[in-house]
Amino acid sequence: MKHDPHAPETPATQFLRQHRTAFSPHLYDYVEHGGTAVSAACLNVDEHAVVKTLVFQDEHAKPLIVLMHGDCKVSAKELARQAGVKKVEPCKPEVAQRHTGYMVGGTSPFGTKKTMPVFLEKTILDLPLIYINGGRRGFLVGIHPHDLLTLLKPTQVSVALEK
DSSP: OBOOTTOOOOHHHHHHHHTTOOOEEEEOOOOTTOHHHHHHHHHTSOGGGEEEEEEEEETTOOEEEEEEETTEEEOHHHHHHHHTSSOEEEOOHHHHHHHHSSOTTSOOSSSOSSOOOEEEEGGGGGSSOEEEEEEETTEEEEEOTTHHHHHHOOEEEOOEEEO
């Protein structure tokens, strides 16, 4: 595990500092399409504790963020039902980047370009510590999961499917 006190400054880390939220920076060698399995292995942590930031859109092309365990998938049908919309689908990478200001693979829920509703898989709150993207590929931040509640005001959902 590479732990670098000179971690990159990103809109996400600026957001966390502005909100006086404790976090630990964790750098790893990013692998294209490697997903959370690669980052979890590099950091020597359980993939369940690595939280993905996924950008979806509803039937009106309104974006929303879903925070999900790294070792799970999102049930789009269940998410739509719990979000009170007809359907949701993942955004195309270029659309997600336009909404968040982050490249896919480096998307953080903190410091996004647009403010979007956030949906949080509620079992994430059961973890003692989570690793979530810090706003750049190959860069995660470790934070307490309950900080997500105050920082992002998410709607808690139960939409996880095993991979």
